[in-house]
Amino acid sequence: MKHDTITAIATPPGTGGIAVIRLSGPDALSILDKVWTGTSPLTFIPRTAHLGTINDPKDIPVDQTVAIYFKAPASFTGEDTIEISCHGSQFIQRQILHTLVSAGARTAQPGEFTRRAFLNGKIDLTQAEAIADLIAASSQAAHDIALTQTKGQFSDELRNLREQLLQLTSLLELELDFSEEDVQFADRKALVNLATHIRNRIQRLTDSYASGNVIKKGIxxxxxxxxxxxxxxxxxxxxxxxxxxxxxxxxxxxxxxxxxxxxxxxxxxxxxxxxxxxxxxxxxxxxxxxxxxxxxxxxxxxxxxxxxxxxxxxxxxxxxxxxxxxxxxxxxxxxxxxxxxxxxxxxxxxxxxxxxxxxxxxxxxxxxxxxxxxxxxxxxNAYNPRQETIIANARHYEALIHAQESIERVLNGLDNGLNSDMISADLREILHHLGTVTGSITTPDILTTIFSRFCIGK
Ligand SMILES: Nc1nc2c(ncn2[C@@H]2O[C@H](COP(=O)(O)OP(=O)(O)OP(=O)(O)O)[C@@H](O)[C@H]2O)c(=O)[nH]1
Ligand SMILES: [Mg+2]
CATH class of the missing domain: 3.40.50.300 (P-loop containing nucleotide triphosphate hydrolases)
Known part of the structure; x- marks a missing residue:
C-alpha cells in the first residue's frame, strides 16, 4: 500500500476557476507521462510549472493543464508528487482522475497524503492533526492554535519533556544500581525538582484544553x-x-x-x-x-x-x-x-x-x-495561542491526563521514599503516553481512526 501511487482531487467538490489534482508515489512521473502531451514529465524540472494537455484513455484531449513536480523527498508526502492544476469543471476533474487511475494510479483514501507524510517522517502526528485543524479553523484564535502546532512547537515541547524524563529515569536507575548497598545515590531533592518541573509543564498543557477545545468549536x-x-x-x-x-x-x-x-x-x-x-x-x-x-x-x-x-x-x-x-x-x-x-x-x-x-x-x-x-x-487571557501550545485535541488531552496522573505518582513516590524501580515504571508510562501523542508509539488502527477524519485529497 505504501509503495503504490495515489491520486485525488485536492480542491473542494464543485465547480471553480481551477481545480488541483494530486498524484503521489514512486510512479507519479511515469503515470503522467502516459497521458500527457507536452514536455515529457520524465524530464520535468522540480518546482517548475509545466504546461501540457491530459488525454483520456481513448486519447481524447481533456484539458490543458499546469503540472508542478515535487521531487522526493522534498515534497509534502516525502514521495515524488505532482500537482496538476486544471480548469475547474466537475467533468474535467472527474475525467482527469479517471485517466490517472486508468494509467495506474489508485484513488487516495481520506487523509492518505498526510498519512504518508507522517509515515515518511516529514511530520509527526500532532502536526498531521494540526493540519486538519488548520483546514477546519473558522476563527482567528482557532487558526492561531492550529498554525502554531503545524510548525511543530507542540512536538518540540514534547521532545523537551521526553529528554527531561529520560534524565530523571537515568538518575533513578543509577540509584537502583546501588540499592543493594542501601545507598541513595541520586540527590532526591534534585529529582523532586525535576519531576515538579515536568508536572507543572504537563499540567499547564492539560489546563489549556478547557480554552483550546472551546476556541476550536466556538464558545x-x-x-x-x-x-x-x-x-x-x-x-x-x-x-x-x-x-x-x-x-x-x-x-x-x-x-x-x-x-x-x-x-x-x-x-x-x-x-x-x-x-x-x-x-x-x-x-x-x-x-x-x-x-x-x-x-x-x-x-x-x-x-x-x-x-x-x-x-x-x-x-x-x-x-x-x-x-x-x-x-x-x-x-x-x-x-x-x-x-x-x-x-x-x-x-x-x-x-x-x-x-x-x-x-x-x-x-x-x-x-x-x-x-x-x-x-x-x-x-x-490565560494563553497566547501565537506563543504557546494550547491543547485543542481530545486525543492529546487524554494522553496528557494519563501522563499527569503518572507524574503525580512519581512525585508521591519520591516524597514517600518509594522504591526506585516502582518510580521508574511510572516514568516509563509517561514516556509511553507522550509517545502516543507524537506518534512515535502508534498502531495502524489509531492512524486509520485519525486520518479517516481528513478530507479526500489531504
Ligand atoms: N428599557 C429597557 N427595556 C428593555 C431592555 N431590554 C428589554 N427590554 C424590554 O423588556 C421586555 C421583555 O424583553 P424580552 O427580550 O422579550 O425578554 P425575555 O427575557 O426574552 O422574555 P421571555 O422570552 O418572556 O422570557 C420587552 O418589552 C423589551 O422591550 C432594556 O435594556 N431597557
Ligand atoms: Mg425571550
Missing amino acids: SVAIAGAPNTGKSTLLNHLAGDDKAIVSDIPGTTRDTIEATASINGLDFRFIDTAGLRHTNDSIENLGIGRALTQLTRADFILWLIDPSLPTDPQLDLLRNHLSTIRATPHLILLTKSDLGITVPSNLNKILPQDTPILRISALTGQGIDEIIRIITGKFL
Whole structure:
C-alpha cells in the first residue's frame, strides 16, 4: 500500500476557476507521462510549472493543464508528487482522475497524503492533526492554535519533556544500581525538582484544553433568567440581528434560539432560552426543560436579573440554580440599566463574593462590549495561542491526563521514599503516553481512526 501511487482531487467538490489534482508515489512521473502531451514529465524540472494537455484513455484531449513536480523527498508526502492544476469543471476533474487511475494510479483514501507524510517522517502526528485543524479553523484564535502546532512547537515541547524524563529515569536507575548497598545515590531533592518541573509543564498543557477545545468549536453562551428580563433583546443585540421575538408578555420565548457571531477573533454561539418560572402551560414547560439543558451544556452562562421586575422570585430562582450556574464560567447581568432602578440589596447575600456582576442596557448598549470582553478574557487571557501550545485535541488531552496522573505518582513516590524501580515504571508510562501523542508509539488502527477524519485529497 505504501509503495503504490495515489491520486485525488485536492480542491473542494464543485465547480471553480481551477481545480488541483494530486498524484503521489514512486510512479507519479511515469503515470503522467502516459497521458500527457507536452514536455515529457520524465524530464520535468522540480518546482517548475509545466504546461501540457491530459488525454483520456481513448486519447481524447481533456484539458490543458499546469503540472508542478515535487521531487522526493522534498515534497509534502516525502514521495515524488505532482500537482496538476486544471480548469475547474466537475467533468474535467472527474475525467482527469479517471485517466490517472486508468494509467495506474489508485484513488487516495481520506487523509492518505498526510498519512504518508507522517509515515515518511516529514511530520509527526500532532502536526498531521494540526493540519486538519488548520483546514477546519473558522476563527482567528482557532487558526492561531492550529498554525502554531503545524510548525511543530507542540512536538518540540514534547521532545523537551521526553529528554527531561529520560534524565530523571537515568538518575533513578543509577540509584537502583546501588540499592543493594542501601545507598541513595541520586540527590532526591534534585529529582523532586525535576519531576515538579515536568508536572507543572504537563499540567499547564492539560489546563489549556478547557480554552483550546472551546476556541476550536466556538464558545456557546446560554442566556437565561426569569421571563421578561430582556434575554431575547440581548440575543438580538449580540447577534446584530432580529433573531428572537421580543415582547413585554412574560413567556414569549419557548424554543431555544441560537445566533452565531464572530467577535474578537472568536466564534460565539449565543443561545436565548425560555424564561424560567413555574407554569401550567405544557408547551412553555417543554421550553423551560430545554433551557435547563442548555445551562448544563453551555461553555458560558449569562444569567439575567431585571431590577425593574419583582426581585424576590428572581432571587429565589437564582438561589435554586446557583450550583448549576457556578459549575460553568458565568456572569450575572442586571438588565435595563437605562431605567435607573437600584440593584436588589439581597443579591450579595445569595452570590458568593467572587461572582462577576455587570449592569447592562440593551437599549443604550451600556455594558454589552464588556460582556464580550469578559467572556473573551475567560478563554483567551490565560494563553497566547501565537506563543504557546494550547491543547485543542481530545486525543492529546487524554494522553496528557494519563501522563499527569503518572507524574503525580512519581512525585508521591519520591516524597514517600518509594522504591526506585516502582518510580521508574511510572516514568516509563509517561514516556509511553507522550509517545502516543507524537506518534512515535502508534498502531495502524489509531492512524486509520485519525486520518479517516481528513478530507479526500489531504
Ligand atoms: N428599557 C429597557 N427595556 C428593555 C431592555 N431590554 C428589554 N427590554 C424590554 O423588556 C421586555 C421583555 O424583553 P424580552 O427580550 O422579550 O425578554 P425575555 O427575557 O426574552 O422574555 P421571555 O422570552 O418572556 O422570557 C420587552 O418589552 C423589551 O422591550 C432594556 O435594556 N431597557
Ligand atoms: Mg425571550
